Amino acid sequence: MMRFCDITLSLPVMVMALGVAVALGPSLRSAVIAMVVAWWPGFARIARAEMRTVITSPYVEAARVLGAGRWRLMLRHVLPNSLDGVYVQATLEIGGATLIMAGLSFVGAGAQPPSAEWGAMVETGSRYLTSAWWISVVPGLLITITALAFALSGDSLRNRNHPDATLA
Structure with missing residues (x-):
């Protein structure tokens, strides 16, 4: 499974999302499916790494010694303590997802x-850049501000949960 994730991660996210969205047809639903197909391998790798770390923790070993079954260990101890990294990554990726959806x-x-979507607004306004530049610039600025806000909040969440982590 991780080899398949590696292969998927070797492709650019925008190219993969564009290919899936075009194959499914132009709609918001196909764009969301394309985003999920393009981004799930990164989350799978993070979840796997977190789980491998948590499963070797002393409290999981103690629960195993006390007779906890595999399902109880997974659902009660490993899974809840492994989701922290996935939450941080999700917050960091919302900004990128906003940019990809707009693209x-x-x-x-x-x-x-007639769906209101910032990328479609920028495209519509691109025809009127010389006479009404704000039609494209305002949605473009909102896309940028939203992506930046989520990236900063994700970075803040990461720093709060892992103070030793540095910017990558």
Whole structure:
């Protein structure tokens, strides 16, 4: 399974998302499915690494010695203590997901009119850049601010949960 994740991670996220969205047809649903297909391997690797760390913890060994079964160990001890890294990664990736969704809508593979989507608004306004530049600039700024806000909040969450972590 991890080898398949490695193969999937070797492809650029935007290219994979664009390929899946185009194959499924232009809609918000296909764009969301494309995002899930493009991003699940990163989350799978993080969850696996966290679980491998937690499973060797003394409290899990103690629960095993006291007779806890595999399912109880997994559901009660390992899984809840392994999700911290996944939460942080999800918060960090929301900004990137916003950019990818806007990009898919900009090229016509995402949400279609009359759905209000920032990428589609930027594309519509690109025809009027010389006379009404704000039609494209305002949604573009909102995309940027949203992506930056989620990236900073994810970084803050990571620093709060892992104070020894540095910016990568």
